[in-house]
Amino acid sequence: MEPIKWQVPFIDLRLAWSREKVDLLGIVDDVCADARFILRQEVEALEQRAAQRLGVKHAIAVGNGTDAITLGLRVAGVKPGDEVITVAHTFVATIASIVQCGATPILVDIGSDFLMDPGLLEAAITPRTKVVVPVHLNGRCCAMETIGAIANRYGLQIVEDAAQAFGSTLDGKYAGSFGLAGAFSFHPMKVLSCCGDGGLVTTQNDEIAETVKRLRNHGQRNKTEIVHFGVNSRLDNLQAAILLYRLRKLDSILARRRSIALRYHAAFASCGNIILPPHPGNPGDRHQDVVSGFVIRSPDRDALQRHLAGQGIETFAHWWPALHRRDNLHLDFSLPVTESVSNQVLSLPVFPEMTDEQVDWVIRSVLHHG
Ligand SMILES: Cc1ncc(COP(=O)(O)O)c(C=O)c1O
Known part of the structure; x- marks a missing residue:
């Protein structure tokens, strides 16, 4: 393999x-x-x-x-x-x-929450x-x-x-x-x-x-x-x-995903070039999200993705190009927010087996670019 x-x-x-x-x-x-x-x-x-x-x-x-x-x-x-x-x-x-x-x-x-x-x-x-x-x-x-x-x-x-x-x-x-x-x-x-x-x-x-x-x-x-x-x-x-x-075992899996997302949130809070996703929710908040992805937005997305790849970090632009911009699908709608969001999104790694050192490395690498 x-x-x-x-x-x-x-x-x-x-x-x-x-x-x-x-x-x-x-x-x-x-x-x-x-x-x-x-x-x-x-x-x-x-x-x-x-x-x-x-x-x-x-x-x-x-x-x-x-x-x-x-x-x-x-x-x-x-x-x-x-x-x-x-x-x-x-x-x-x-x-x-x-x-x-x-x-x-x-x-x-959609709105700025991707929904x-x-x-x-x-x-x-x-x-x-x-x-x-x-x-x-x-x-x-x-x-x-x-x-x-x-x-x-x-x-x-x-x-x-x-x-x-x-x-x-x-x-x-x-x-x-x-x-x-x-x-x-x-x-x-x-x-x-x-x-x-x-x-x-x-x-x-x-x-x-x-x-x-x-x-x-x-x-x-x-x-x-x-x-x-x-x-x-x-x-x-x-x-x-x-x-x-x-x-x-789901609760412990969700807890680990959430703790990674909270670390990203705290680390990128004052990073001017990055728009954070909605917070997954503190106890008592209306929304309690499962962190199935951690998607940031950057006006400079492609350069950020290249920079992170250079640091050994794999990321994806979900969902780009936007589905309504693919001529072969014949979805002829005007969706300006979808379009601008899809040009900016970048999904960062977040999975339960990720080590704290890997989370640190992602944070340092994003901050270094931004
Ligand atoms: C938002 C969304 N809808 C539908 C699906 C389809 O699920 P599946 O791949 O199990 O058919 C997926 C996942 O792949 C998804 O992320």
Whole structure:
């Protein structure tokens, strides 16, 4: 295997494996020796524990976060010809899920917190609008009180893209518990991750939960009854077993991520050339974010990224170029804040196995440039 050349990689997933290897190999052996592969007790246990953790009535494990959004949209009744409102400052999966349903994505601009600007929502609503998809990017909840009130007023459903926000809260309510459905990803880069692809749909609604359960398994209610056509988007039982194990350790993982983010915040507070992301929240604050990414902004982003690469620090410009600026995607919207933010963003390394020395090195290197 290629050795990682970075002194501070953006993330090093091999470190998690070496820490967990003995436990995870035991889990894999236990599941495989008993041939518990598809929709077995580990999937059910994960669904129960995730629902408890997220303060929702139901959690349904699916194949990945993209399917979780698509299934959420399907159960919200999205059909060809409908419009679904979301943002361009997100991973392409959010918009692809809308397109997958045959609907038209309508993109609104974001605020300086990287999240949907609720003040722009109302003007984007038309008689064809069916659903709003707020994206809780970087583990921070969108302004759900305003978005929810507008959606209610116009009879729209909300499907939350909570792919990056497992455990984030706003006013004590968890991401994924505000709308008709919430969609999570367990991709290896996420705060709660499996060893491959995985996802979760959350809902408070019994009927929606039953429908998602059927849809993820070819529309089958049981072994003999097929209610309608669905898809194959079952979470592998092995991945569920790994997720159950990691869910038990989630609090310490989140605490380590948060402590790194707090150090960055304190160190860069008086750095004139850098715009900091929102603070992840002190005890008692309305927002309690999970730090799924630490994204700074710099007018001099490309030079800063080159400088950090020269210091052995790997960074990414998520999400640049902005999706609506890619001609091949045909998303013709004017989104000035998205555009300027996407030209400035730089995601710094933040992962639980990062050492204090690596955090120091990132801080020193950023300050040295700025
Ligand atoms: C904001 C956002 N939405 C959707 C997804 C899609 O999730 P997945 O890769 O599990 O399909 C991701 C992650 O990759 C994401 O970051």
